[in-house]
Amino acid sequence: MAPLLRLQTVSKSYGSLVVTNKLDLELHPREALGVIGPNGAGKSTMFNLITGDVRPDAGRIFFGETDVTAMPPHERCRRGIGRSYQIPHPFTNMTVFENLLVGACYGTGRSEAQVTDDCAEILERTGLLPKANMPAGKLSLLERKRLELARALATQPKALLLDEIAGGLTEAECQELVATIRAIHAAGTAIIWIEHVVHALLSVVERLVVINFGAKLDEGDPQTVFNSPQVQEIYMGISAE
Incomplete structure (x- = not known):
């Protein structure tokens, strides 16, 4: 099945600080994809690149068959890229x-x-x-x-981007929100979910990507990836030795 969304060797730097480093990423129709990584790993920057709030220095971004790399945010939104923000700012x-x-x-x-x-x-x-x-x-x-x-x-949205939407909630509130997200996904919406509340994330997503220093470290079955020694050491501070 052709990807709904694809990042192809996307890079972004601010001066000497590399925040996205030749990142390749795919989201397939109706898929729920989880993204984890330590603070400062470049996860939210990845979302900003996908939505058009930030332009990449190199690489290309495709939505369906369309190259949206130079497309402004409002056009990407109307094509089907929707996003929630980590800190809600309603009117x-x-x-x-x-x-x-x-x-x-x-x-x-x-x-x-x-x-x-x-x-x-x-x-x-x-x-x-x-x-x-x-x-x-x-x-x-x-x-x-x-x-x-x-x-x-x-x-x-055809692709819904969720940025740490469970952060700051109680366990009961988190479970309520997870049930809503699960229902949205079951109705056919593809999701990319960045989250530090890992147990909530793992209860929904079908594939997990780990990002560190702006680059993809690992991806695959959520539980297998999360339990790998390399991910435990980088993300959880648990020595792999």
């Missing part, structure tokens, strides 16, 4: 429903009338329908994370 003075309308209209190019029913359905899927008319600034952390997820879904 705090707007309601939850209005936040979703903004994402849907600007992310898909459709009118408010065309997206209203879809937004209501997404609020139900993400557990936010009872909060639809609440100002987003009054939401709890879990609810803000759900809104971040809902806004990404409102852009109708």
